[in-house]
Amino acid sequence: MPSQVKRLLLLFAVAAVALILLRHFLVPKSFGRYGHYRADAVGAIAASELRYSGHLVCAECHDDIAGTKKASKHAPVSCETCHGPGYSHSQDPTENKVSVPSGRERCGYCHNYDASRPTGFPQIDPAAHGADEPCASCHNPHQPELKVETPSCEACHTEIARTLSQGHHRGLNCTTCHGSGTTHQVDPKNIKPEMPASRDFCAQCHAEDATGPKNASGIEIAPRVESVTRVEKAPRVDMAVHGQDYLCWQCHFPHLPEARR
């Protein structure tokens, strides 16, 4: 063999050994075990931190709420859909708390009306429904079906009840303004319910010094839904100058006070 070929072969051999050595040190050990990738990477990805614990973990401690929810329309909704990630809470319940959504925004993500939502999914127009009250004032998020007792007046006066439910007076009992509702129920044809006769009646809540509606014996009448209709929140007017020649209901519609005549 000529010496120049020998030198060339030696050069090749050195290059080949160098390549094998370099490969040995540069290519990770686990590369190519299962395919053209680093097998250890799978374990590293699988070891990432958990943030959501899953509803089964929540139910281990909060079995009462889970039971209520399971029987309601929110049964398919996971706890963490509304309360956010709860893994840290499940590890240390005293130190880490989950968020409790309030107000109207979070419920609206699912329940605000949008044409693209499937027909039949319960949706509301946020401008017309519930008059800016937090959803939780009327609906229990763990059992969203309305649990407020329906007044029996609604059985006959459905359209009034429906109008009433849209406005700020929706928390009031029918009997707050209409007095003898119960006797009217017994004999609706002959006994008509009372109606407010003077401006003083509305002034019980809407005058500047109002303290709330009282019945004939002077006892305060509590609203049906306290959180929705409170006398402290009622808009106030100076009864001496505000529309003094008229009765209130000549301009305002008591079943939907926001409506314009």
Add this chain to the structure above:
Amino acid sequence: MTEKPIKPRSAISGRTPEKGSSLTPGHDPLSERLNFAGTRRDFLKSLLKLAPVVGLSALGVGLGQIVAANQEKQYDPTKHWYGMGIDVHRCIGCGRCVEACKEENNVPRYPYFFRTWVERYVETKDGEVRVDSPNGSINAFPPSGVPEQRILKTFYVPKICNHCAEPPCVQVCPVGATFLSRDGVVLVDESYCIGCRYCIQACPYGARYLHPKKRVADKCTFCYHRITKGLRPACVEVCPTSARIFGEARRANTPLWEFVRTHDIQVLKPHLRTSPKVYYCDLDSEVR
């Protein structure tokens, strides 16, 4: 008259059959599970394997204990092949999946990095199709602005990495940093990726992005750290209407299998032959 062979459903409707999915005819998951190859020798061998079990139970070791010991075995990726079903009729576009995904996987909170997102399709009566996804729908959708009288059809489509069985992103990676794992999940090796963005270009579904801090490609992992622990992916966990069904794409009698068998299933861009494992039902032809 000779009997015509029955064509698979996908062939009748002109779609590409999924390679290696449960839809291929002749696949029998039951025999696979029982592990009897069929010959008498194999059967006798497996009987021999059973002998110590029978002996132990005779000694008073409860069978339940053996079952429990088997369940505690380590996660075996070869036993799984993951996929996801998406029921577009159920999606309400609330965007909880998008938020949960960002929380669980520390996805940057910018409005253009998403591992999953929801698109709104609005088709008008004059043939126009509008698709939008404001901030990936993480705060649900504002009104579309199209008057309802003009709308012909409108719906939401959740999008996610399709975890293709033939992933083009894996094919183009020059260093082997992205790969299809043995359980059928397309993953990215963060410490090996050189951030060349080639895979981002190659993905026909736009499911990848370059992580702004780590400077590596990032994508949906089906929440690999959750599914290997027996939990559901975060987006599936929080979906309030069960629009996402996660599970085994090859095993019979699983929720995903039932979904695939009981719905008219489409995949995205079947002509690209990527064999996606995200199965949509009753998808509109406008959805790409």
